[in-house]
Amino acid sequence: MGRIKNIFVFMFLIGCFIYPAGCISTVMFPVPDTLLHQDYGNRMGIPTANGAILFDPAYLYNILVYCGTVGIMPKKAVKKTVKPDFLIVVIGNRTGRDGIHGATFSSASLEKNIPTSVVQIGNPIIEKKILDALMVARDKNLYSAITDCGAGGLSSAVGELSQECGAIVYLDRVLLKYPDLKPWEIWVSESQERMVLAVPPKNFSSLKKIFEAEDVEYACIGKFTSTKRIEIYHGKEIVGNLDLDWLFGKGQLPALTAFFEEKKTADIIPENIEIKDVFLHLLGDPVIASKEIVVRQYDHEVQAHTIIKPLLGFNSSGPSDAIVLAPLYGKYEGIVVSCGINPWYGMIDPYHMAGCCIDEALRNIVSCGGDPEKTAILDNFCWGNCNDPLELGKLTRCVKGCRDFALKYQVPFISGKDSLNNFFTKHDQTIVSIPGTLLISAISVIKDVTKSMSSDFKSAGNLIFLIGKTNNELGGSRLFNLLNITGGCVPHAIPEISMPAMKKLHTAITENLVRACHDCSEGGLAIALAEMMIGSGYGAEIELEKVSCPVKEPVVALFSESQGRFIVEVDQTCIDKFEKLFKGLPCAYIGRVIPDFSLKIFYGDAVILDLDGEQIKQKWSGAITW
Amino acid sequence: MVKIIILRTAGTNCDLETEWACFKAGAKPSRIHISNVTSKRINLLDYDVVIIPGGFSYGDDLGAGKVFANEINWKLKDLLEKFREKGRPIIGICNGFQVLVKGKKLPFWNKQTASLVWNDSGRFEDRWVYLGVEKSISPFFKNMPEIIRFPVAHAEGKFILKNNFLLTKLEKNKQIVLRYVNPSGENAPYPYNPNGSTAAIAGVCDETGLVVGMMPHPERAIINIHQPDWLRNQNKEVYYYGFQFFKNVIEYCL
Numbered sequence: 011m012g013r014i015k016n017i018f019v020f021m022f023l024i025g026c027f028i029y030p031a032g033c034i035s036t037v038m039f040p041v042p043d044t045l046l047h048q049d050y051g052n053r054m055g056i057p058t059a060n061g062a063i064l065f066d067p068a069y070l071y072n073i074l075v076y077c078g079t080v081g082i083m084p085k086k087a088v089k090k091t092v093k094p095d096f097l098i099v100v101i102g103n104r105t106g107r108d109g110i111h112g113a114t115f116s117s118a119s120l121e122k123n124i125p126t127s128v129v130q131i132g133n134p135i136i137e138k139k140i141l142d143a144l145m146v147a148r149d150k151n152l153y154s155a156i157t158d159c160g161a162g163g164l165s166s167a168v169g170e171l172s173q174e175c176g177a178i179v180y181l182d183r184v185l186l187k188y189p190d191l192k193p194w195e196i197w198v199s200e201s202q203e204r205m206v207l208a209v210p211p212k213n214f215s216s217l218k219k220i221f222e223a224e225d226v227e228y229a230c231i232g233k234f235t236s237t238k239r240i241e242i243y244h245g246k247e248i249v250g251n252l253d254l255d256w257l258f259g260k261g262q263l264p265a266l267t268a269f270f271e272e273k274k275t276a277d278i279i280p281e282n283i284e285i286k287d288v289f290l291h292l293l294g295d296p297v298i299a300s301k302e303i304v305v306r307q308y309d310h311e312v313q314a315h316t317i318i319k320p321l322l323g324f325n326s327s328g329p330s331d332a333i334v335l336a337p338l339y340g341k342y343e344g345i346v347v348s349c350g351i352n353p354w355y356g357m358i359d360p361y362h363m364a365g366c367c368i369d370e371a372l373r374n375i376v377s378c379g380g381d382p383e384k385t386a387i388l389d390n391f392c393w394g395n396c397n398d399p400l401e402l403g404k405l406t407r408c409v410k411g412c413r414d415f416a417l418k419y420q421v422p423f424i425s426g427k428d429s430l431n432n433f434f435t436k437h438d439q440t441i442v443s444i445p446g447t448l449l450i451s452a453i454s455v456i457k458d459v460t461k462s463m464s465s466d467f468k469s470a471g472n473l474i475f476l477i478g479k480t481n482n483e484l485g486g487s488r489l490f491n492l493l494n495i496t497g498g499c500v501p502h503a504i505p506e507i508s509m510p511a512m513k514k515l516h517t518a519i520t521e522n523l524v525r526a527c528h529d530c531s532e533g534g535l536a537i538a539l540a541e542m543m544i545g546s547g548y549g550a551e552i553e554l555e556k557v558s559c560p561v562k563e564p565v566v567a568l569f570s571e572s573q574g575r576f577i578v579e580v581d582q583t584c585i586d587k588f589e590k591l592f593k594g595l596p597c598a599y600i601g602r603v604i605p606d607f608s609l610k611i612f613y614g615d616a617v618i619l620d621l622d623g624e625q626i627k628q629k630w631s632g633a634i635t636w
Numbered sequence: 637m638v639k640i641i642i643l644r645t646a647g648t649n650c651d652l653e654t655e656w657a658c659f660k661a662g663a664k665p666s667r668i669h670i671s672n673v674t675s676k677r678i679n680l681l682d683y684d685v686v687i688i689p690g691g692f693s694y695g696d697d698l699g700a701g702k703v704f705a706n707e708i709n710w711k712l713k714d715l716l717e718k719f720r721e722k723g724r725p726i727i728g729i730c731n732g733f734q735v736l737v738k739g740k741k742l743p744f745w746n747k748q749t750a751s752l753v754w755n756d757s758g759r760f761e762d763r764w765v766y767l768g769v770e771k772s773i774s775p776f777f778k779n780m781p782e783i784i785r786f787p788v789a790h791a792e793g794k795f796i797l798k799n800n801f802l803l804t805k806l807e808k809n810k811q812i813v814l815r816y817v818n819p820s821g822e823n824a825p826y827p828y829n830p831n832g833s834t835a836a837i838a839g840v841c842d843e844t845g846l847v848v849g850m851m852p853h854p855e856r857a858i859i860n861i862h863q864p865d866w867l868r869n870q871n872k873e874v875y876y877y878g879f880q881f882f883k884n885v886i887e888y889c890l
Contacts, residue, residue, distance in 0.1 A: 052692070052760060052789075053647065053649075053692040053695060053696075054649065055649020055650065055691060055692075133695070134647075134692075134695065135646050135647045135692065135694060135695040135697075138646065138647055138649065139646045139647075142646075223669060223671060223672070224646075224669065225646055225671070306759075306761045306762050306763055307759055307760050307761065307762075308762065309760070309762050309789045310762055311762060311787055311789065311856055311862075312649060312650060312653075312690075312789065312856075313649075313650075313652060313653055314653035314656070314657075314853075314855060314856040314858065314862060317861050317862075317866075319864050321864065322864050322865060322867070323864075323865055323868065324865060324868065326763065326764060326864040326865065336861075339652075339653070339656040340656065340660070459861065460861060462867070463867070464867045466867075466868065468867070468868060546868075
């Protein structure tokens with residue numbers, strides 16, 4: 011058992027989640043994009059289990075793709091040490107001209123004269139071999155520091171490792187894909203699947219054996235020194251000699267101007283809405299509709315850790331809020347991974363977009379059984395032209411939102427990334443920036459994955475509760491997108507109510523008081539109810555007037571995207587305990603689960619909506635069929 | 637203790653969960669890179685069972701499993717021949733099934749009579765399927781109900797045979813172990829048959845019943861909570877039928 015435990019505890023990759031915020035002029039557009047990721051993750055054997063796909067014409071010139079990976083490592087591998095005389099070893103792929111200036115390209119606009127060399131050519135099998143070999147080497151402590159060749163290639167990888175001491179590098183020793191690369195090309199190429207290790211000289215022979223057994227190429231390209239300089243040779247010729255203190259010293263920060271004016275938002279209540287029509291249209295809205303066709307193309311359960319899968323419920327047809335993984339074989343401790351993203355709120359106010367994204371990521375975590383008090387988040391910004399004071403103003407406001415809301419929710423930001431200057435210059439020289447886009451990913455722990463929760467209704471007769479307050483917050487909502495209404499009041503996250511409610515909900519889930527739980531996000535209450543039905547084969551009967559909402563309009567109660575809201579299914583026998591738990595917090599009984607597969611919504615005596623479940627399901631799952 | 641060798645190579649990626657499944661079912665599994673066997677550092681005959689797990693061996697660049705298949709067909713030919721003569725099980729799952737078929741081991745030993753080609757959908761697909769457990773000569777599918785569920789996750793899983801005569805032969809010999817069915821156990825089109833396999837074949841065995849290959853992943857269906865709808869079912873058993881499969885293999889070897 012000892013050996014097995016080692017492998018599993020030190021196991022590395024558990025989840026990879028991908029959120030292409032794509033664009034469509036025709037729905038075919040994002041396909042090659044998603045396929046590329048699918049192919050890499052699947053071949054590497056990394057479950058790609060959580061994600062989102064968004065569509066808006068504003069991404070026409072710059073498609074965004076976000077992805078991230080979660081892993082587990084032994085504590086002892088956290089510390090990196092680099093000492094003079096340690097060897098600099100490059101392993102994995104050979105270096106070629108692919109990916110020169112790749113980092114610059116990632117923010118560049120896609121114009122006709124971009125050289126093809128900026129695109130790296132990936133090879134997942136080489137990466138898998140590196141991984142297999144490195145895990146063995148790591149557990150034997152054969153290297154003392156490791157970093158990947160990301161943006162800037164060897165220049166940044168060796169640079170980072172040698173920061174405290176110095177290095178001497180022989181570029182002619184780097185293995186090349188083909189001859190005749192110029193020294194500078196070798197130094198900055200971003201060819202993929204390369205890692206740089208710092209290796210104590212006595213370990214090099216054991217390390218070589220491991221690489222050879224796993225068929226991994228390697229080259230010792232130099233060593234670390236104590237000179238505080240990076241000296242770069244090609245053969246006998248010095249091609250670079252840089253002072254590290256200067257390189258890592260404080261540079262001059264540019265001063266930029268940012269400007270933001272908060273818009274006065276008026277409450278808008280749309281009139282003369284045919285609710286049934288609007289509801290059916292929203293179900294088929296590509297942002298809301300089922301992404302099954304994409305999800306299935308990713309292997310989301312390789313490694314057999316995925317306990318709450320992206321599609322679940324009856325016939326695996328319902329959507330999941332987040333995913334739960336049990337990464338240690340034979341153990342029930344798990345992690346929960348989710349995301350929150352909504353660029354439409356940001357078009358009105360990036361500050362509240364930040365609050366909403368954090369709230370959504372947390373809601374998704376809690377809906378699947380994660381502990382909101384043991385959750386960490388990360389931020390990924392993709393922004394437009396930051397030399398434009400207005401764009402920079404929005405970014406500044408978004409960052410401020412992240413800071414303020416993280417403090418209010420008391421969730422730590424543990425990592426993040428940004429990609430700025432995503433804009434396109436059109437023929438008439440007008441600049442089109444992407445909408446400022448913020449992705450919040452959240453990761454949490456769950457003590458026992460058998461206490462996870464899913465969103466599909468479990469049995470007829472159970473009662474349905476709505477947690478959280480509904481306000482007239484239709485600004486940036488899917489309804490307003492559908493009706494082409496700009497403006498309106500953007501949803502405001504209210505951590506003071508949201509967080510205590512989430513803590514209580516977590517308690518209720520752990521104490522088995524809840525049978526199903528789903529958060530209200532895009533499309534509001536109506537869409538959330540439909541999604542809970544689709545995964546269950548049961549229906550719901552809702553008394554809409556019971557939804558606590560200051561505006562007595564069904565359309566607001568149904569489609570407002572107010573934050574901090576959950577729909578919860580509770581067994582009759584648990585009602586007392588459940589209601590007692592939520593005393594003092596907004597939590598209202600709004601209806602019940604019914605045996606026939608249909609959605610019936612009443613407002614007082616009036617029937618607002620009466621739709622057959624099959625029609626709902628067909629609309630929702632039939633919209634995206636690339 | 638039953639010793640199981642899980643043969644892996646560059647691109648194998650279901651070896652860890654297969655190892656755990658074997659361990660859980662009571663065997664002593666080892667994940668071994670094929671280079672150790674071809675270089676004779678490790679003797680295949682020291683083991684009781686060979687499992688070739690899922691993945692994308694060598695990137696599936698020349699067709700799923702093709703390079704690995706050539707390796708076992710040319711470099712391990714005699715060893716595997718001896719292994720089989722001793723009546724020891726050889727099992728291929730997903731990519732391993734592709735390897736055994738293209739390496740001339742299944743469904744008839746030393747002949748390539750079948751292949752696994754691109755799914756009719758033209759896509760990689762990950763989904764749980766219903767499987768009819770056939771009355772076959774393989775001893776590894778006992779103590780299971782008539783219909784079970786395992787996940788499939790592949791792009792090239794459509795099982796095809798050289799001719800119809802071979803299908804009749806397979807059926808007559810009871811060499812079909814698993815078929816894709818609908819929840820009532822009937823033959824049904826996509827998505828129940830996820831790839832368009834001939835006669836909805838999901839798994840086959842050779843003439844001895846001990847060399848078995850299948851596209852579905854039993855190692856991803858070991859415990860109850862591996863099922864996509866485990867929160868809906870009342871069954872509180874800890875183990876699921878993937879576990880039973882590995883247990884059957886191990887019990888056969890005892």
